[in-house]
Amino acid sequence: xxxxxxxxxxxxxxxxxxxxxxxxxxxxxxxxxxxxxxxxxxxxxxxxxxxxxxxxxxxxxxxxxxxxxxxxxxxxxxxxxxxxxxxxxxxxxxxxxxxxxxxxxxxxxxxxxxxxxxxxxxxxxxxxxxxxxxxxxxxxxxxxxxxxxxxxxxxxxxxxxxxxxxxxxxxxxxxxxxxxxxxxxxxxxxxxxxxxxxxxxxxxxxxxxxxxxxxxxxxxxxxxxxxxxxxxxxxxxxxxxxxxxxxxxxxxxxxxxxxxxxxxxxxxxxxxxxxxxxxxxxxxxxxxxxxxxxxxxxxxxxxxxxxxxxxxxxxxxxxxxxxxxxxxxxxxxxxxxxxxxxxxxxxxxxxxxxxxxxxxxxxxxxxxxxxxxxxxxxxxxxxxxxxxxxxxxxxxxxxxxxxxxxxxxxxxxxxxxxxxxxxxxxxxxxxxxxxxxxxxxxxxxxxxxxxxxxxxxxxxxxxxxxxxxxxxxxxxxxxxxxxxxxxxxxxxxxxxxxxxxxxxxxxxxxxxxxxxxxxxxxxxxxxxxxxxxxxxxxxxxxxxxxxxxxxxxxxxxxxxxxxxxxxxxxxxxxxxxxxxxxxxxxxxxxxxxxxxxxxxxxxxxxxxxxxxxxxxxxxxxxxxxxxxxxxxxxxxxxxxxxxxxxxxxxxxxxxxxxxxxxxxxxxxxxxxxxxxxxxxxxxxxxxxxxxxxxxxxxxxxxxxxxxxxxxxxxxxxxxxxxxxxxxxxxxxxxxxxxxxxxxxxxxxxxxxxxxxxxxxxxxxxxxxxxxxxxxxxxxxxxxxxxxxxxxxxxxxxxxxxxxxxxxxxxxxxxxxxxxxxxxxxxxxxxxxxxxxxxxxxxxxxxxxxxxxxxxxxxxxxxxxxxxxxxxxxxxxxxxxxxxxxxxxxxxxxxxxxx
Numbered sequence: 001x002x003x004x005x006x007x008x009x010x011x012x013x014x015x016x017x018x019x020x021x022x023x024x025x026x027x028x029x030x031x032x033x034x035x036x037x038x039x040x041x042x043x044x045x046x047x048x049x050x051x052x053x054x055x056x057x058x059x060x061x062x063x064x065x066x067x068x069x070x071x072x073x074x075x076x077x078x079x080x081x082x083x084x085x086x087x088x089x090x091x092x093x094x095x096x097x098x099x100x101x102x103x104x105x106x107x108x109x110x111x112x113x114x115x116x117x118x119x120x121x122x123x124x125x126x127x128x129x130x131x132x133x134x135x136x137x138x139x140x141x142x143x144x145x146x147x148x149x150x151x152x153x154x155x156x157x158x159x160x161x162x163x164x165x166x167x168x169x170x171x172x173x174x175x176x177x178x179x180x181x182x183x184x185x186x187x188x189x190x191x192x193x194x195x196x197x198x199x200x201x202x203x204x205x206x207x208x209x210x211x212x213x214x215x216x217x218x219x220x221x222x223x224x225x226x227x228x229x230x231x232x233x234x235x236x237x238x239x240x241x242x243x244x245x246x247x248x249x250x251x252x253x254x255x256x257x258x259x260x261x262x263x264x265x266x267x268x269x270x271x272x273x274x275x276x277x278x279x280x281x282x283x284x285x286x287x288x289x290x291x292x293x294x295x296x297x298x299x300x301x302x303x304x305x306x307x308x309x310x311x312x313x314x315x316x317x318x319x320x321x322x323x324x325x326x327x328x329x330x331x332x333x334x335x336x337x338x339x340x341x342x343x344x345x346x347x348x349x350x351x352x353x354x355x356x357x358x359x360x361x362x363x364x365x366x367x368x369x370x371x372x373x374x375x376x377x378x379x380x381x382x383x384x385x386x387x388x389x390x391x392x393x394x395x396x397x398x399x400x401x402x403x404x405x406x407x408x409x410x411x412x413x414x415x416x417x418x419x420x421x422x423x424x425x426x427x428x429x430x431x432x433x434x435x436x437x438x439x440x441x442x443x444x445x446x447x448x449x450x451x452x453x454x455x456x457x458x459x460x461x462x463x464x465x466x467x468x469x470x471x472x473x474x475x476x477x478x479x480x481x482x483x484x485x486x487x488x489x490x491x492x493x494x495x496x497x498x499x500x501x502x503x504x505x506x507x508x509x510x511x512x513x514x515x516x517x518x519x520x521x522x523x524x525x526x527x528x529x530x531x532x533x534x535x536x537x538x539x540x541x542x543x544x545x546x547x548x549x550x551x552x553x554x555x556x557x558x559x560x561x562x563x564x565x566x567x568x569x570x571x572x573x574x575x576x577x578x579x580x581x582x583x584x585x586x587x588x589x590x591x592x593x594x595x596x597x598x599x600x601x602x603x604x605x606x607x608x609x610x611x612x613x614x615x616x617x618x619x620x621x622x623x624x625x626x627x628x629x630x631x632x633x634x635x636x637x638x639x640x641x642x643x644x645x646x647x648x649x650x651x652x653x654x655x656x657x658x659x660x661x662x663x664x665x666x667x668x669x670x671x672x673x674x675x676x677x678x679x680x681x682x683x684x685x686x687x688x689x690x691x692x693x694x695x696x697x698x699x700x701x702x703x704x705x706x707x708x709x710x711x712x713x714x715x716x717x718x719x720x721x722x723x724x725x726x727x728x729x730x731x732x733x734x735x736x737x738x739x740x741x742x743x744x745x746x747x748x749x750x751x752x753x754x755x756x757x758x759x760x761x762x763x764x765x766x767x768x769x770x771x772x773x774x775x776x777x778x779x780x781x782x783x784x785x786x787x788x789x790x791x792x793x794x795x796x797x798x799x800x801x802x803x804x805x806x807x808x809x810x811x812x813x814x815x816x817x818x819x820x821x822x823x824x825x826x827x828x829x830x831x832x833x834x835x836x837x838x839x840x841x842x843x844x845x846x847x848x849x850x851x852x853x854x855x856x857x858x859x860x861x862x863x864x865x866x867x868x869x870x871x872x873x874x875x876x877x878x879x880x881x882x883x884x885x886x887x888x889x890x891x892x893x894x895x896x897x898x
Contacts, residue, residue: 020611020664027659028607028652029600035648036596048403049647055405057637058563063480064585069545070575071487073100073494074552075112082492086551090118090190094197095498096491096549101201103497103535104543107427108204111396111550111558111571114382115208118190191385198389206386207396207423208358210376210413214399214471219375224254225266232270242267265302272299272306280310281338311344315352323356354387355379355416362393362426363418368441373472374399376415392430394423398560398573399473405561406570408473409577411447411466424574427546428581432464444470467586475587476573477580477641478564482552486575487541491549497538500531548574589643602629603652610660622657626650702818702831706771707764708778708858709835710749711809711842712740712785714757720802732796733757736804739792740785747781752829762830765817775812775861782808782852783891807851809842811835812858840876841885848872848887856884865892 038046073096075086083092093112100108198204213219228251235242244263248255255263268291275287284303288296318330327349336342358381376395381387395413398406412419419441421429429439432449440448449464468474479485504527550571551558562568580586606625610618629649636642714720714736721729737754744751744761748769752760761781764774785808793803813834820829834857841853848871859868868886875882 020667021608023663023667024607024611024660025604026607027663028603028656031652031655031659032600032603035652036599039592039596039599039645039648044402046647047401050645051401051403051405051407053646054407054637054643055563057634058478060634061638063484064477064579065583066479066485067575067579067582068487069106070578071489071541071545071547072552072571072575073489073491073547073549074571075491075550077553079491079495080553083495086553086556090114090194092495094190094193095502096494097194097197097201097204099494099498099501100542100547101197101203102501103494103539105547106203106544107391107431107546108201109423109427109546109548109574110204110206111423111548111574112207113209113380113396114194114206114386115380117383117385191383195385195389198386198391201391203391205392205394205423205427206382206390208382208393209380210395210397210415210420211378212374212376212395212397212399212410212413214374214410221257222375222377224257227251227254228258228263228266229270232267233274236270236274268299269302269306272303273310276307276310280307280314280334280336280341307344308348311348312352315345315349316356319353319356323360327353350384354381354384357384358387358393359416359418361387363416363420364412364436364439366412366419366436366439366441368439369443370414370417370419370441372443372470373412373414373419373441374410376413376420379415379420392426394421394426396423396570398570400560405563406476406568406573407563408469408475409573410471410473411468411577412441412472422577424577425581427574428578434464441468441472443472444468447472464581466581467588474577474580475589475643476576477585477587478562478576479579481564482568482572485572486579487545489538489541493534493538497531497534500527500534503527504531546578585641587641587643590645595645595648599649599652602649603656606653606656607660610657611664615661615664618657618661622653626653629653702816702820704814704816705765706813707762707815707817707830707834708775708810708812709752709815709830709838710744710759710761710763710778710781711839712759712761712782712806713842715805715807715846717757717804720804728801732801732804736789736792739788743781743784743788747777747784749777749781750828753827762817765830766828771812772861775810775858776865778810778812779852779854779858779862779866779888780891782810783888786851807842807845808853809838809840809845810852810854810858811838811841812855812861813837837876837883844874844885848885850887852888853885854888856886859884859886865894866890867892 080086093110097108198206213222228247231251232242232247244260244267247263247267258266271291272287275282275290282290284296284300287293287303288299291299293299314334315330318325318333322329327346330349331342331345334345336345358379382390382393387393397413398409400406401408409422411422411425413422414420419439428434429449434449438450440450442448445467447466447468449466466474548571550569552569552571558570559567560570562572602625606622609621613621630646633644633646636644737759740759741751744759747763748767749761749763750765752762754760761778763769763778763781764771769777785806789804789806793805796803811834813832815830815832815834817828817830819827820831821827837855841855845851845853850871853871854862854868859866866888867890868888871885871887873882873884
């Protein structure tokens with residue numbers, strides 16, 4: 001505890017560290033704030049990175065637990081090879097449905113659209129049977145002629161007439177039966193066959209498509225278009241005309257979403273609509289003349305769009321009054337006589353009536369703000385024949401994220417003011433016995449199923465909470481790659497079973513002789529064996545299970561990227577939705593507020609640590625912290641399905657490190673420039689480099705160390721300066737000081753200060769060196785100073801100037817070295833008794849008439865390297881014990897290396 005206290009005390013007393021700490025916190029907070037804003041507004045480019053990082057977790061994660069009662073019945077390449085090219089005749093689907101039902105399938109879900117009727121097929125091999133119609137018809141006509149002639153001639157009594165008429169009636173009935181039987185055998189209506197199999201199975205779900213506005217911008221444009229279009233129509237009826245400028249004035253904000261050209265097109269469309277509402281029979285030419293349009297071809301598309309819009313509006317109003325009304329009533333009600341218009345009304349009536357029936361039969365009136373669901377403009381439902389015979393329906397749309405990858409699916413979509421379920425969700429509602437009024441939608445939170453049988457896995461009744469986003473989308477927890485998840489069988493195997501069963505039943509109607517004559521006796525036994533073998537393989541996979549039928553053949557269109565695979569059959573979406581909900585295996589995004597708080601915690605922690613360590617240690621710490629965060633995020637996803645964002649926190653870590661490192665670099669460069677400026681005139685190059693490597697050594701305050709101090713003073717300089725002009729004194733003094741300072745620097749000494757003519761130098765600081773070394777360098781410096789002074793004296797004499805003379809005193813001992821002064825101004829110097837002793841020794845050079853005097857303390861370090869003469873044992877001020885002093889005679893020669 002004491003060490004920790006000392007550590008923090010020392011840190012907070014260190015101004016440089018405090019400054020770095022504050023800067024570190026500031027950089028960390030700025031970067032964290034930036035990413036918090038990005039996290040809050042979530043721009044698309046960041047969302048893509050975030051989702052891609054989630055995809056990596058999906059791919060690295062082992063497969064999730066999967067429901068065992070889901071089987072894919074694939075329209076794969078094998079099925080295409082066996083049943084023929086796609087699309088297949090619907091009688092083949094009828095056979096597949098019948099066989100799946102026979103094998104005990106609990107539900108059958110089609111990821112296939114049946115939105116248009118299929119053409120009735122003529123069985124060419126049976127067309128010959130119609131020839132019998134001609135013979136039967138001729139016989140009946142001949143009999144009628146005979147009866148007529150007999151009645152006219154009186155050959156038949158009146159009481160016999162009913163009998164003959166009864167024979168004629170029977171004959172007509174026979175002909176009708178023959179016609180019906182032959183037509184049914186000759187014309188194959190695949191739609192009716194499929195409808196019959198749907199009705200008999202009673203457990204088939206067919207899909208439909210919706211034109212969904214899933215982009216917020218598209219939804220807003222569509223809303224504003226409706227608003228502006230209604231305003232334009234109203235204004236046209238009241239005022240007769242409207243201009244773009246007027247529209248922009250009335251609805252400046254809304255009109256701003258569209259260009260002037262688009263607004264002009266809206267006005268043109270509204271003018272055409274108003275004309276057609278008043279007179280639906282107006283042709284394109286007539287509308288063009290009334291509007292004075294120069295180019296009819298350019299107006300053609302707008303005209304027909306407006307015409308369809310008016311027709312649709314009339315049909316909807318008509319059906320709103322009576323949903324069961326027929327088409328004839330509509331035509332009479334609208335007084336339509338033009339054949340082309342009647343054809344248009346017929347086409348649109350069938351479509352709209354079917355979608356209205358879909359809304360009535362399968363739309364959900366849920367609790368909650370339905371307007372928050374994605375809106376749909378158009379529906380492509382199954383044909384009416386299938387709508388009346390299927391068990392249920394749901395949309396097949398899968399909405400990709402901004403990068404084109406399908407990760408989430410809307411469970412509900414709004415159409416005609418009712419909610420339509422996704423097809424797997426529709427099936428789920430049936431399985432769990434959830435009614436429409438028991439569904440509650442809470443945007444951004446959940447879809448709650450308030451009643452039902454929970455999961456159907458023996459859990460009993462309870463409320464089911466399905467987490468969804470603002471628009472009712474479920475984040476699908478993809479169970480695994482396509483081939484590694486759920487059970488897969490081919491449609492070819494199911495269809496082959498149905499064919500085998502049909503062949504066997506047909507052959508069983510033949511007698512043994514007929515089988516023998518046709519050579520089918522062995523074939524029947526072979527088919528029965530194949531049926532038994534294949535049925536034993538298929539039945540365990542199908543019985544009591546959910547069979548999902550979809551296209552998976554390579555090269556087909558129904559593939560999209562998902563987190564696990566770049567090309568995933570979209571039929572797999574339905575199984576993954578069911579698995580996610582029934583297994584309660586939901587992806588759980590961490591709340592945004594928690595992630596933002598975590599972002600700031602990481603940033604502050606990082607801002608505290610990094611300024612205290614070197615760049616290398618900071619990098620290691622950054623990598624370690626980033627790796628730890630990634631590990632935690634991945635582990636949470638693998639074990640708990642918790643989705644923790646990694647882009648913002650990891651980016652915060654490395655950008656904070658980069659910012660602090662950059663600041664430190666700039667700060668250190670600035671500090672080095674200051675040091676060079678401050679110490680360039682005081683220390684040697686080597687000492688300067690040492691300071692730059694360790695600038696913390698220059699903090700305010702001092703260290704107690706063994707150092708050597710050198711004092712040099714010009715003798716009788718006061719008298720010398722009084723006799724001469726100031727300019728002459730300054731000139732000779734500068735020359736002297738310059739030469740002496742160079743010698744000090746050359747021996748790695750530090751110039752402490754000039755005090756008039758006195759020089760004070762320190763050896764051994766601020767850099768570090770051995771005590772004997774700095775003591776020797778000080779003595780060597782003094783010797784070289786005297787030698788250099790001799791040269792200068794000769795020069796000054798030759799110049800006619802009086803030479804100077806100096807004395808040098810040296811002492812080695814413990815002293816305090818560091819920056820002394822205040823935070824505003826400081827000097828690097830040494831203080832202590834050892835320093836004072838050095839100054840006293842220098843003064844003794846005058847008394848002993850010598851150039852260099854060292855103390856016994858310095859001599860103890862250099863005695864083997866210098867030649868000295870003991871001068872005396874003196875008692876100096878501040879010292880009780882006498883100090884031995886020595887005169888330096890010379891330096892001993894250093895031994896030369898061999």
